[in-house]
Amino acid sequence: MGFSNERFVGMYRSLLLLRKLEEKAVEMTMTGQLWGWLHSYLGQEAVAVGVCAHLRNDDFVASTHRGRGHFLAKGLDPKRMLAEVLSRQDGVCGGKGGEIHIADWERGIIGSTGIVGGILSTATGVAFACQYQGTDQVVTCFFGDGASNQGSFHESLNLASVWQLPVLFVCENNGYGEFTRQQDSMRVTDIAIRAQAYDIPGVVVDGDNVLTVSAATEEAVARARSGAGPTLLECKTHRWLGHYTGDPQGYRSKEEMEECRRTDPIPRFQNHLMEKGLLTEEAAQQIEEDVDREVAAAVEFALDSPMPLPETALTDVYSKAP
Amino acid sequence: MGFSNERFVGMYRSLLLLRKLEEKAVEMTMTGQLWGWLHSYLGQEAVAVGVCAHLRNDDFVASTHRGRGHFLAKGLDPKRMLAEVLSRQDGVCGGKGGEIHIADWERGIIGSTGIVGGILSTATGVAFACQYQGTDQVVTCFFGDGASNQGSFHESLNLASVWQLPVLFVCENNGYGEFTRQQDSMRVTDIAIRAQAYDIPGVVVDGDNVLTVSAATEEAVARARSGAGPTLLECKTHRWLGHYTGDPQGYRSKEEMEECRRTDPIPRFQNHLMEKGLLTEEAAQQIEEDVDREVAAAVEFALDSPMPLPETALTDVYSKAP
Amino acid sequence: MKDSRYIRAIGEGLAEELDRDDRVFMLGEDLVDAGPFSVTRGLAERFGTRRIRNTPISESAFLGLAVGAAIAGLRPIVEVMTMDLFTVCMDPLVNHAAKMRYMFGGQYSVPLVVLTATGAGVGAGPHHSQSLEAWFAHVPGLKVVMPSTPYDAKGLLKAAIRDDDPIIYAWHKGLLSRMGQVPEEEYTVPIGVADVKREGSDVTIVATGLMVHQALSAADGMEEAGISAEVVDPRTISPLDTATIVASVKKTGRLVVVHEAVKDFGIGAEVAAVVAEEAFDYLDAPIKRIGLPFTPIPFSRNLENALLPTADHIARAAREACGVPVEQ
Amino acid sequence: MKDSRYIRAIGEGLAEELDRDDRVFMLGEDLVDAGPFSVTRGLAERFGTRRIRNTPISESAFLGLAVGAAIAGLRPIVEVMTMDLFTVCMDPLVNHAAKMRYMFGGQYSVPLVVLTATGAGVGAGPHHSQSLEAWFAHVPGLKVVMPSTPYDAKGLLKAAIRDDDPIIYAWHKGLLSRMGQVPEEEYTVPIGVADVKREGSDVTIVATGLMVHQALSAADGMEEAGISAEVVDPRTISPLDTATIVASVKKTGRLVVVHEAVKDFGIGAEVAAVVAEEAFDYLDAPIKRIGLPFTPIPFSRNLENALLPTADHIARAAREACGVPVEQ
Ligand SMILES: Cc1ncc(C[n+]2csc(CCOP(=O)(O)OP(=O)(O)O)c2C)c(N)n1
Ligand SMILES: Cc1ncc(C[n+]2csc(CCOP(=O)(O)OP(=O)(O)O)c2C)c(N)n1
Ligand SMILES: [Mg+2]
Ligand SMILES: [Mg+2]
Numbered sequence A, B: 001m002g003f004s005n006e007r008f009v010g011m012y013r014s015l016l017l018l019r020k021l022e023e024k025a026v027e028m029t030m031t032g033q034l035w036g037w038l039h040s041y042l043g044q045e046a047v048a049v050g051v052c053a054h055l056r057n058d059d060f061v062a063s064t065h066r067g068r069g070h071f072l073a074k075g076l077d078p079k080r081m082l083a084e085v086l087s088r089q090d091g092v093c094g095g096k097g098g099e100i101h102i103a104d105w106e107r108g109i110i111g112s113t114g115i116v117g118g119i120l121s122t123a124t125g126v127a128f129a130c131q132y133q134g135t136d137q138v139v140t141c142f143f144g145d146g147a148s149n150q151g152s153f154h155e156s157l158n159l160a161s162v163w164q165l166p167v168l169f170v171c172e173n174n175g176y177g178e179f180t181r182q183q184d185s186m187r188v189t190d191i192a193i194r195a196q197a198y199d200i201p202g203v204v205v206d207g208d209n210v211l212t213v214s215a216a217t218e219e220a221v222a223r224a225r226s227g228a229g230p231t232l233l234e235c236k237t238h239r240w241l242g243h244y245t246g247d248p249q250g251y252r253s254k255e256e257m258e259e260c261r262r263t264d265p266i267p268r269f270q271n272h273l274m275e276k277g278l279l280t281e282e283a284a285q286q287i288e289e290d291v292d293r294e295v296a297a298a299v300e301f302a303l304d305s306p307m308p309l310p311e312t313a314l315t316d317v318y319s320k321a322p
Numbered sequence C, D: 001m002k003d004s005r006y007i008r009a010i011g012e013g014l015a016e017e018l019d020r021d022d023r024v025f026m027l028g029e030d031l032v033d034a035g036p037f038s039v040t041r042g043l044a045e046r047f048g049t050r051r052i053r054n055t056p057i058s059e060s061a062f063l064g065l066a067v068g069a070a071i072a073g074l075r076p077i078v079e080v081m082t083m084d085l086f087t088v089c090m091d092p093l094v095n096h097a098a099k100m101r102y103m104f105g106g107q108y109s110v111p112l113v114v115l116t117a118t119g120a121g122v123g124a125g126p127h128h129s130q131s132l133e134a135w136f137a138h139v140p141g142l143k144v145v146m147p148s149t150p151y152d153a154k155g156l157l158k159a160a161i162r163d164d165d166p167i168i169y170a171w172h173k174g175l176l177s178r179m180g181q182v183p184e185e186e187y188t189v190p191i192g193v194a195d196v197k198r199e200g201s202d203v204t205i206v207a208t209g210l211m212v213h214q215a216l217s218a219a220d221g222m223e224e225a226g227i228s229a230e231v232v233d234p235r236t237i238s239p240l241d242t243a244t245i246v247a248s249v250k251k252t253g254r255l256v257v258v259h260e261a262v263k264d265f266g267i268g269a270e271v272a273a274v275v276a277e278e279a280f281d282y283l284d285a286p287i288k289r290i291g292l293p294f295t296p297i298p299f300s301r302n303l304e305n306a307l308l309p310t311a312d313h314i315a316r317a318a319r320e321a322c323g324v325p326v327e328q
Helices: A005-030 A045-052 A068-073 A078-085 A119-132 A151-162 A191-198 A210-225 A254-259 A265-275 A281-304 A310-314 B005-030 B045-052 B068-073 B078-085 B119-132 B151-162 B191-198 B210-225 B254-259 B265-275 B281-304 B310-314 C006-020 C043-047 C059-071 C083-088 C090-097 C133-137 C150-162 C211-223 C242-252 C267-278 C301-307 C311-321 D006-020 D043-047 D059-071 D083-088 D090-097 D133-137 D150-162 D211-223 D242-252 D267-278 D301-307 D311-321
Strands: A060-063 A109-112 A139-144 A167-173 A202-206 A231-236 B060-063 B109-112 B139-144 B167-173 B202-206 B231-236 C002-005 C024-028 C052-054 C075-082 C113-118 C143-145 C167-172 C179-182 C195-198 C203-207 C229-233 C236-238 C255-262 C288-292 D002-005 D024-028 D052-054 D075-082 D113-118 D143-145 D167-172 D179-182 D195-198 D203-207 D229-233 D236-238 D255-262 D288-292
Touching: A005 A045, A005 A068, A005 A078, A005 A210, A005 A265, A005 A281, A045 A068, A045 A139, A045 A167, A045 A210, A045 A231, A045 A265, A060 A068, A060 A119, A068 A078, A068 A109, A078 A281, A109 A119, A119 A139, A119 A151, A119 A167, A119 C059, A119 C090, A151 A167, A151 A191, A151 B151, A151 C059, A167 A191, A167 A210, A191 A202, A191 A231, A191 B191, A202 A210, A210 A231, A210 A265, A265 A281, A310 D301, B005 B045, B005 B068, B005 B078, B005 B210, B005 B265, B005 B281, B045 B068, B045 B139, B045 B167, B045 B210, B045 B231, B045 B265, B060 B068, B060 B119, B068 B078, B068 B109, B078 B281, B109 B119, B119 B139, B119 B151, B119 B167, B119 D059, B119 D090, B151 B167, B151 B191, B151 D059, B167 B191, B167 B210, B191 B202, B191 B231, B202 B210, B210 B231, B210 B265, B265 B281, B310 C301, C002 C006, C002 C150, C006 C024, C006 C043, C006 C150, C006 C179, C024 C059, C043 C052, C059 C075, C059 C083, C059 C090, C075 C083, C083 C090, C083 C113, C083 C133, C083 D090, C090 D083, C113 C150, C133 C143, C133 C167, C133 C236, C133 C255, C133 C267, C133 D133, C143 C150, C150 C167, C150 C179, C195 C211, C203 C211, C203 C242, C203 C311, C211 C229, C211 C255, C211 C311, C229 C242, C242 C267, C255 C267, C255 C311, C267 C288, C267 D267, C267 D288, C288 C311, C288 D267, D002 D006, D002 D150, D006 D024, D006 D043, D006 D150, D006 D179, D024 D059, D043 D052, D059 D075, D059 D083, D059 D090, D075 D083, D083 D090, D083 D113, D083 D133, D113 D150, D133 D143, D133 D167, D133 D236, D133 D255, D133 D267, D143 D150, D150 D167, D150 D179, D195 D211, D203 D211, D203 D242, D203 D311, D211 D229, D211 D255, D211 D311, D229 D242, D242 D267, D255 D267, D255 D311, D267 D288, D288 D311
Parallel strands: A060 A109, A060 A139, A139 A167, A167 A231, A202 A231, B060 B109, B060 B139, B139 B167, B167 B231, B202 B231, C024 C052, C024 C075, C075 C113, C113 C167, C143 C167, C203 C229, C203 C255, C255 C288, D024 D052, D024 D075, D075 D113, D113 D167, D143 D167, D203 D229, D203 D255, D255 D288
Antiparallel strands: C002 C179, C143 C236, C195 C229, D002 D179, D143 D236, D195 D229
């Protein structure tokens, strides 16, 4: 990858921001400061960061109920994101979306929705608009292993293939859909094999290694940008916590829960950078402090933001008020 | 195949019955004796006959809008079928279903519906019931190339695979979904390749050759019956007429329309039987006369049957009248 | 003004808007070859297959794709061949098109028109004849229009294409070849405005789609019995122009509501409820509703005919409301 | 009688019917581990994974599979996690389960129960809070029940499982831990029979699901103002027990209808329309309807609360109907 050193260090910082903000959000949920459920992204950070490293500001992402990593990696302001998760007035959706339903159109974040698999066709449509208007923008659509069993996965990938749309389908395979294991909902091991049904490339990578994710993405994005059509990229990763915060995980052994943290993408990448001489202990320390400050500022901003005004519950249903 | 000579000759007769009854139905449509549209099965007979040759009476089939071949091959009385197509009182569904919506539960005909791809999951459910109850019955589900782009195809095949259900998915690939070519709705040539997405066997055969269809079915049915799960069988075939009777087919060249009849399954099979000494000219003549009589009787029966009584429009909505 | 068929008026509306705005494009099954109903005849030749696209049989994905394209600034027109087929693509419409603007705090709009054929009476059977407008009218974020004349068909279509929100445009199969006057010059019919198709003073008949014509012929037939019926065509089902309906009932004091969808839990219930709320003191007789009995639509012609509401049903209900029942 | 939670009553109903009849089985996401709402807790341990099955996230296929299994003689109970998710599986329900018996001339039945969670108020946001019962009530061939108490929850569930036709069983998330009396002995609650949850003489309040409890508390609150309110819980939405509702309105002369679904084109419209048709001459005041304003359901707690109907809304409407309005 032709990345500058700064860019690699930026990715490291990004991983750390995702991790620390998420830890904070989980903590806030456990302590009752957060209304609703939280679907933690802890453990999957390398996917969001590795993929988004190859997206331009004017490219797009579409996300899922487990979307905070994608949002941050695509540039959503942590303050406005956390305010939305806390359903405050200054949240990026004014508190109407909450944790699961977040968009930031200005930053190319199409949105995430509560319907598993529902965003795949929407994302494909944004890619259609790029092609129709002759731009060279690309769209990345994140989704889970479980979502690949929805009809929308099949139909959307086929449509993207038929029209060779500039879209990258990223399946974050964390081995679970809620409390159900991948092997109980499909007989294939690699979801990437499903790409063959649409005659598009299907690629499997270690999703806990930001460099392998990044390398595969580089190729797929170049492909999409050049008009050669979609790719299905499967990133094998791990969901450290339960499906949502508070999930007792009776379906998972203690060993498994510990084991799955072994491939933590952050120390792996940190070691790599240090070995390559791109990161020093001091620099790492500095970055960590910096990220801590950013997280603290986001928390402060979000908690300070008032609840949305009740009358806003009635706005934005239609483009023009009736 | 361990079929007796009689059985092969029976298949020949069956092909002829499908052809001749269908020719009659088309003629009746063109002359306005049939209310609604007719989706002709002409040209695809080898699929229905080759597949159903391996089904027992207590096995099941599920069908499509282009279903008359499947119904006849599974044993539906031509009289009651044609009466239904003409929406008469003695039709197998009392005139409520008409051409597209036909079932005959006693003969294991689950039904056909007007929603492309809609019946795949229903058929999978009947297979589930067989497995749940520990019988060794199997279900065959027919559908078109176009239907394989519906989400229900994907979800149903996956589900059948996960639970290893006794179901045979038969894709009749006639190259068109309505007026649109296969290559304009997918980039794969063989739909059977989609089986890999579910880790089940995907088999392609010449669907205009009743023997190749039959051989592939034998294997798939044995597999299903033994508990080894589903198969996707793709039969490449040809739709001789338009999507429905009266379709002007502006999207298709004259040459193509003529060309597609070259692989007519009936003379092919007749030659084969004669070469093998299983059929003589006289026997063939006899069968043809016999079939003609059967078709004529069906037409007479159907035309003689009255229109259903208006008050029956209100019955059968619920199991018990309110 | 010129005389035009309903189908021609739809085709013209499409062509004019495609011509006016490159962001407008169409998606659907077999559109290039004009589809089974020939609504798009000639459009692919004129506008090319960049703008008139055939899709795979994947309603959920291509409708969802249109939602994405709309968000990104295009103005898609999607055909879902018949209203019955929404069962395979409710999600992009109801959970995405209808809610994305709201739940993301108004960041973008979803300008989308979904063209679909509704209605029975043509031997299309239980899976190609349903009228399901009540489902969509119950979904905040969507709009629903049902044109009954060539004039409304073209005018509402053009207005829908220019509207910034998702709209279901449900045309009736039984109206395809109906003739009517259409202006030569450019015009639109505003979304959300009912049309009094016939003025009258004794009873208000609210009717939609094909039933507007049954209501008009019932009204004509009642004249000789000395009953003056007003026929109100909402044209837009959601948002419903309750002001026009309520004003009419305040004038006539009697209400008959008729639609082709099954009566129970249909849009007629909403019309009746609004009137029972807002014009209660003006009502001189119980509100009557007419719709399909609570059954699927059978294939057989005589069974179908046994179920569909007719001018005769409407006239009987209206006469009863007016206290001038027909002797049995 | 014993005291039981709503969720426990559902669980007991499931267990008893699973125990009674081997043809009964359950399909859904994460049922084995009791799902996010824990309705199926303990069932997999007791009945094994042949009968309690986890499915892939493929609602359309597993609901369709259940339709096939029902046709073939089993009695499936399917969980669609929340009512919002029907958008991805309307087809097996509406075009298959509901119509196959009819369109095939009564050759078979489709005994199927679809369990689903409805309702807002728990911070589940726009995609997990909708009440869409009006859609299903508009579909001939389906039945719809909405239990409001532990007693009804268990009794209706057992009746639904024994019924030969497809039934949507919509329980309310906000009722999960509500307590109520449930018989020790075996019982069922008949489908299609409303329950007068409170007798009264001045105004009829028809309420469903969680709103039954808001209506009851409104009724209690009105007593001191000298208003005697009758609360009718239809329990079954389709077929609707119009006789009980009409009889109540004939007695009280006033009607308020309340549900949590959006008011427009909701089931309250049908109730109002039936009464405006059948009890018109008994009505002393305009019919009032209360429901969610015409918006999606926002995530933020205070926005959600700003929209949901409350006992206070109901009391105001009822008092207004009785001519005893609260001063502002
Ligand atoms: C259509 C639909 N079905 C079910 C659900 C409930 N649900 C929410 S998240 C989830 C699991 C999704 O699994 P996966 O796609 O692997 O994503 P992950 O949670 O692992 O990130 C389920 C079943 C839903 N929201 N939408
Ligand atoms: C869900 C759905 N979409 C569209 C249609 C309209 N339609 C009826 S048949 C057909 C083509 C089906 O093609 P294929 O599956 O290849 O079957 P064939 O007609 O070739 O036998 C279409 C699009 C429908 N009935 N259902
Ligand atoms: Mg997962
Ligand atoms: Mg085909």
